[in-house]
Amino acid sequence: MDQSDVTALLVNEQTDRLMTTAASLTDEDVRGASLCEGWSRGHVLAHVARNAEGIARAARAATTGSGEAMYAGQAERDAEIEAGARRSARELVDDVRHTAAELAPYLEAIHPHELKDVTFERTPGGERVYAARLPFMRLREVVIHHIDLDAGFGFEDIGNDDLSELFLRDAAKRLGATPSAPGLTIDTAEGDHLVVGDGGTDVTGPRAGMLRWLLRQDGRDVTSEDALPELPKGF
Template sequence: MTSPQHDVAALRESTDTLLAALEKHADGPTGPDALLTEPSRLPGWTRGHVLAHLARNADALVNVLEGRPMYVSAEARDADIERDAPRPLAAHLDDLRDTARRLDEVLARYAGGDGDAWERTVELRNGVTDRVGAIPFRRQVEVELHHLDLGLGHGPDALPAAFTERLIAYLARRFSGNAEVPATELRTDDGRSRRTGRAAEPGGPDGLGDATGPVVVTGSATALACWLAGRTPGTGLTASTGTLPVLPPL
């Protein structure tokens, strides 16, 4: 099990990788700001929307760690993203650096306190709660997945291996017990496996693994992680039923 301090360091690495990639585009010969108005891999969002969301999410996590509501409201969250999306790349970069620094400073205060501080429960969006110690990895998930969403050459194979393994476990827990997801076994090429979805029950209603056991989905850790995260349709995966389960959006 990794420590929160380890996760803070891993978050810094992921953030630095994202910033370095964006800085290369800022120094490019073609107009970098035009890249931001192009569609990202997230439906309805430009690359500018993705970067604005990442900056505002960092601010939101600072709010959480300092005992304030994550967002004033869902409407305010969406409005802030729409407001910031059209900015030049240089403005996005300044914002991402500043917000990452503020979040890092708050996490450093927790690291400098007693160990119990990481165990404090905080409230996120929609009534979701978690430990303070889980916040650095949650933020790394945001940074890594949205780096993929930018579609600027950072593909699934660029995900850190340790992060990919943890992402599978994290999302398996998230879908565990979800009535929309048939009982599923996630099996990586090296033989490791995890269960997710609803519990397998004889006579299940949909024939997708409940009656005869879980659907076994097999592939590389990267392929499994990206499918669970909704970033691929399941490229490189096989299912024992012949059809991959349909996952609800994150």
């Protein structure tokens, strides 16, 4: 499975799973800590909603030439998430549901193989991103932040080997593009073999545990003959 194989249907299926978990949260729950350092569960849900709006803007830019950027700016994005995080559980869930529903037709209009050379701006004048990646980008946000809610859905629960393999390859690639990344040779129980940088440190474990370590710096299920190297955050 490649990023270009991700469909709107798959995004919708994973969004439904996220909504089931989110709908079970109380006001007290959404004030509790998430797996994202410094963020409550409310921050995570507010981010997922704002991301849906951003992906929709990017999809419009890609398919209509509107020239919209995904976000107005990093500061504006952060402020919107902070404001949204203070709302009630019901308001947060309604926000995620509403913005996901508005995004759905835009994702259905994205055909990655037809947009391989089309790009959009993440912020005005900032990084340009290939539009063909939009369905995958949204899928990654939905699934990983579902896990970040720390409410009963974990890396082991992704339940789709192709999808978890895709996330692992993406995580290793993004880590490798980070200047401060350590060299790693990654081998999982499922047969994945990935090399980051010079491959200097061998790390083994189940795929779910490897994702947990790479994405959330929790190495409880991975092992190395040497101490696990420190990973950059937010890569």
